[in-house]
Amino acid sequence: MKNICLYFQVHQPFRLNRFSFMDIGNGVPYYDEMLNSEILRQVSLQSYLPANRALMKLIKAGNRQLHVNFSISGTALDQFERYMPELIESFRALADTGCVEFMSDTYSHSLAALKSSEEFNLQVKKHTARVAALFGKTPRVFRNTEQIYNNKIADMAAAMGFVATLTNGASLENKIINLFIDYQTFGKFHEHADVISTFAQYLPNEILLQNNHLLRPEGVTKLLPAVASLMRPQITIPQEENYDLRPWLNNDMQQDAFDTLYALGKKVRATDDDQLKQDWSYLQSADHFYYMGIQDPGNSLSPFDSPFDAFINYMNVLTDFSLRTDNSLEKKKITPHGRYTLEAGLYI
Amino acid sequence: MQVLMFGWEFPPHISGGLGTACLGIATGLSANNVKVLFVVPKKHGNEDAGEIKVVGAGDVEIPLPYAHTEKLQETFSYFEVNSPVVPYHSPETFAVSAQTSTVESKQTSHGPIMRYPFTGGYGKNLMKEVWQYALTAAAIATQHNFDVIHVHDWLAFPAGIMASAASGKPLVVHVHATEFDRSGSNINMQVYETERLGMLKADKVIAVSELTRKVIIDRYSIPPEKVVTIHNAVLPVAEKHKSLPSKPFNEKVITFAGRITYQKGPAYFIEAAAKILRVDKSFRFVMAGSGDMLKAMISYAAQLRISRYFHFPGFLKGAELEKLLAISDVFVMPSVSEPFGIIPLEAIRAGVPVIISRQSGVQEVLQYALKIDSPDTSDMANCIHALASYKGIHRLLKRESTQELNALNWEKQAYHIKKVYEHLTSTY
Numbered sequence: 001m002k003n004i005c006l007y008f009q010v011h012q013p014f015r016l017n018r019f020s021f022m023d024i025g026n027g028v029p030y031y032d033e034m035l036n037s038e039i040l041r042q043v044s045l046q047s048y049l050p051a052n053r054a055l056m057k058l059i060k061a062g063n064r065q066l067h068v069n070f071s072i073s074g075t076a077l078d079q080f081e082r083y084m085p086e087l088i089e090s091f092r093a094l095a096d097t098g099c100v101e102f103m104s105d106t107y108s109h110s111l112a113a114l115k116s117s118e119e120f121n122l123q124v125k126k127h128t129a130r131v132a133a134l135f136g137k138t139p140r141v142f143r144n145t146e147q148i149y150n151n152k153i154a155d156m157a158a159a160m161g162f163v164a165t166l167t168n169g170a171s172l173e174n175k176i177i178n179l180f181i182d183y184q185t186f187g188k189f190h191e192h193a194d195v196i197s198t199f200a201q202y203l204p205n206e207i208l209l210q211n212n213h214l215l216r217p218e219g220v221t222k223l224l225p226a227v228a229s230l231m232r233p234q235i236t237i238p239q240e241e242n243y244d245l246r247p248w249l250n251n252d253m254q255q256d257a258f259d260t261l262y263a264l265g266k267k268v269r270a271t272d273d274d275q276l277k278q279d280w281s282y283l284q285s286a287d288h289f290y291y292m293g294i295q296d297p298g299n300s301l302s303p304f305d306s307p308f309d310a311f312i313n314y315m316n317v318l319t320d321f322s323l324r325t326d327n328s329l330e331k332k333k334i335t336p337h338g339r340y341t342l343e344a345g346l347y348i
Numbered sequence: 349m350q351v352l353m354f355g356w357e358f359p360p361h362i363s364g365g366l367g368t369a370c371l372g373i374a375t376g377l378s379a380n381n382v383k384v385l386f387v388v389p390k391k392h393g394n395e396d397a398g399e400i401k402v403v404g405a406g407d408v409e410i411p412l413p414y415a416h417t418e419k420l421q422e423t424f425s426y427f428e429v430n431s432p433v434v435p436y437h438s439p440e441t442f443a444v445s446a447q448t449s450t451v452e453s454k455q456t457s458h459g460p461i462m463r464y465p466f467t468g469g470y471g472k473n474l475m476k477e478v479w480q481y482a483l484t485a486a487a488i489a490t491q492h493n494f495d496v497i498h499v500h501d502w503l504a505f506p507a508g509i510m511a512s513a514a515s516g517k518p519l520v521v522h523v524h525a526t527e528f529d530r531s532g533s534n535i536n537m538q539v540y541e542t543e544r545l546g547m548l549k550a551d552k553v554i555a556v557s558e559l560t561r562k563v564i565i566d567r568y569s570i571p572p573e574k575v576v577t578i579h580n581a582v583l584p585v586a587e588k589h590k591s592l593p594s595k596p597f598n599e600k601v602i603t604f605a606g607r608i609t610y611q612k613g614p615a616y617f618i619e620a621a622a623k624i625l626r627v628d629k630s631f632r633f634v635m636a637g638s639g640d641m642l643k644a645m646i647s648y649a650a651q652l653r654i655s656r657y658f659h660f661p662g663f664l665k666g667a668e669l670e671k672l673l674a675i676s677d678v679f680v681m682p683s684v685s686e687p688f689g690i691i692p693l694e695a696i697r698a699g700v701p702v703i704i705s706r707q708s709g710v711q712e713v714l715q716y717a718l719k720i721d722s723p724d725t726s727d728m729a730n731c732i733h734a735l736a737s738y739k740g741i742h743r744l745l746k747r748e749s750t751q752e753l754n755a756l757n758w759e760k761q762a763y764h765i766k767k768v769y770e771h772l773t774s775t776y
Contacts, residue, residue: 315741
């Protein structure tokens with residue numbers, strides 16, 4: 001018997017506007033509202049909503065042993081609220097059945113874990129609070145962006161109180177198999193809308209029929225008490241690290257952008273500008289770095305014509321963001337209040 | 349394998365990319381064991397490069413009266429009817445009339461001989477020189493042993509046709525640029541007809557890019573199967589200049605180099621520069637080259653009040669160009685139409701990342717370059733600014749385009765040319 005955990009990832013980044021260097025410092029908006037809302041609308045109609053309906057149908061039909069785990073990024077949740085509020089309702093209805101569990105993630109599906117534990121903690125807490133507020137239950141399992149995983153990340157998550165951190169692949173002598181599926185895969189890459197319901201309806205049942213257990217991550221920890229927290233490094237994977245950063249941080253452009261972004265971290269945290277902090281969060285989505293990747297010529301998810309365009313555009317936005325951050329700190333210095341003044345002053 | 353080649357210019361006496369490409373092709377062919385005899389109109393004496401033998405048409409003695417094979421007579425008539433380069437009605441009358449003006453002639457024991465003097469330039473007697481070059485080519489073709497004739501651009505097409513008619517050897521015409529590249533839609537019909545004649549008479553047409561191949565097929569109505577694309581390459585630097593200059597100022601140097609004519613898009617470059625300078629003064633722009641729009645461009649920069657950030661050093665070649673590239677941060681080729689465009693490859697060779705027009709042949713062989721539509725000067729400005737400002741992309745393009753360049757060498761490209769020769773000579 002194999003134990004199978006089924007995970008659905010739901011993520012949408014805030015894709016950027018075409019932002020010329022001539023726009024730097026001129027208050028031009030960062031995000032392509034038209035594109036983001038249109039993509040979300042399409043993906044919702046093709047995948048999210050019909051798949052949710054199929055799951056609900058299964059659960060209502062009495063498949064109470066069905067357990068599905070969702071990881072919905074904070075940027076996706078923000079877009080739901082902004083462009084498709086019915087999605088929130090749809091996921092909330094699933095949450096209320098008790099058959100669906102929500103996991104914690106970095107808020108903007110970021111790579112912060114690789115750069116700053118302080119930033120990482122802030123983002124995970126923000127996401128956890130957001131999910132709890134929307135769906136009424138605090139996530140207890142953590143899943144890092146793209147399942148990027150190492151001992152340090154697992155320790156950071158454990159220190160924050162999560163009972164488990166998910167990782168890719170089979171583990172525990174193949175007793176547990178984690179299946180990660182991008183929720184928008186349903187519909188988007190299939191011509192026939194039926195595929196959605198086919199998968200949603202039959203896969204869980206097929207797995208159960210073959211005498212496999214479909215588990216919630218939390219269920220795993222109950223099933224295997226001896227190895228209490230399943231995904232701790234000594235249990236899950238033989239090697240120290242289990243990730244491939246090449247899609248996001250392989251070439252000079254990706255690394256330059258990544259370093260330039262996180263060099264701003266301390267300054268941003270020293271400000272008390274909410275809009276700035278939201279932009280800071282949105283700019284960290286791993287997608288922006290993925291679009292700069294060259295290895296994958298069929299980078300069909302990129303809204304840019306080339307990785308060079310993606311990089312140039314991002315750097316222009318980041319330059320503007322950096323100016324705004326400096327201005328914000330400057331203002332704060334002029335009207336000092338409290339203990340942040342000194343800290344902020346250090347970065348001016 | 350031996351090839352008889354005709355081309356209007358050969359380094360070091362060049363006015364643009366054509367001569368540079370001819371040297372590359374000839375050098376690459378030598379490396380592939382093809383013997384090259386290269387005929388230029390006028391030899392200056394310092395053209396010979398290694399195995400390549402360079403002959404000046406002006407030094408070739410032609411017997412009079414001119415040899416009349418039936419085939420050659422046919423070609424004369426063909427030119428007479430179809431090609432506007434023929435300034436007189438027959439080679440005999442032409443020769444006689446020429447004798448009375450500029451042609452040197454003398455009596456020998458074998459009968460009278462003559463030589464045509466050539467300037468090898470692009471002056472007002474160009475059409476006459478082209479025809480004299482063609483007549484000389486026929487004589488050269490009977491005086492040497494070779495397997496195939498290969499001619500570069502329209503100035504040498506009549507020479508190729510005549511040489512082929514005189515010798516019966518297959519003809520390859522190599523199109524480095526068409527009249528549409530030089531003159532836009534306002535073309536010179538004399539030149540167009542000569543180009544078309546060469547392509548029709550040729551056994552194979554080599555285009556320097558897919559872009560050019562398409563023009564040859566679409567606008568000259570040449571059957572697609574007759575036209576093959578063999579991209580240009582670049583020769584390695586002969587000797588590294590040990591004391592290349594370092595930049596005497598802090599500003600970023602953005603360089604344009606090429607003929608300053610409409611087709612090269614110089615005005616777009618100036619407009620992009622103005623857009624950058626409006627927000628950031630830490631840039632300097634160099635427009636190297638000469639051409640009919642040079643004065644207009646100097647005025648345009650002045651009119652936009654950016655002259656103090658602009659430099660117009662004139663036409664640079666060899667070491668002078670190397671020096672300019674050594675202090676350049678970004679190279680831009682904003683051509684409206686560029687059949688190939690070898691100069692960005694020279695920039696890459698000098699370690700400078702490039703921004704190139706999508707309407708160029710060279711963009712077909714470069715992935716690691718920023719590509720622009722020249723009239724979109726905002727995009728050009730954005731690309732220039734980014735490449736000069738963000739080190740991630742500068743480093744990536746500089747390193748990877750050098751790799752691409754290394755994979756693109758004349759020896760490899762000449763191998764493809766040799767294959768064309770071999771195919772023609774085996775089926776001829």
